[in-house]
Amino acid sequence: MQNYKNLAVWKKAHLAAVACHRSSEKIPARGNAELISQIRRSALSIPANIAEGCSRSSDADFAKFLHIAIGSASELEYHLEFAAELDLVDRVESEARQEQVVEVRRMLFGLLKKIRPA
Numbered sequence: 001m002q003n004y005k006n007l008a009v010w011k012k013a014h015l016a017a018v019a020c021h022r023s024s025e026k027i028p029a030r031g032n033a034e035l036i037s038q039i040r041r042s043a044l045s046i047p048a049n050i051a052e053g054c055s056r057s058s059d060a061d062f063a064k065f066l067h068i069a070i071g072s073a074s075e076l077e078y079h080l081e082f083a084a085e086l087d088l089v090d091r092v093e094s095e096a097r098q099e100q101v102v103e104v105r106r107m108l109f110g111l112l113k114k115i116r117p118a
Contacts, residue, residue: 009050009107009108021039077101
């Protein structure tokens with residue numbers, strides 16, 4: 001068991017979640033409530049699953065939560081792309097958020113390799 005706040009990937013995931021939440025506040029609520037909710041949910045899921053995984057007693061359990069976080073990162077990347085395609089979020093802002101998410105996902109894969117060597 002380790003303190004999730006000490007992990008660089010959690011710190012970046014947390015910052016990305018905050019940034020994505022702020023970006024979602026710019027989306028008009030009318031007709032987009034589900035998309036806003038999905039962006040927020042998937043963004044929050046990444047650092048939350050890292051935190052929960054850190055509380056587990058085995059690397060195998062931790063790895064399960066990292067896989068969930070990776071899936072949420074992929075989902076979030078798509079939601080941000082979708083919002084930009086519909087001009088609900090500025091394209092430049094969307095790309096910046098997507099870059100953050102991709103970086104977090106890469107770090108998650110790296111951490112996964114570290115705890116589960118091939």
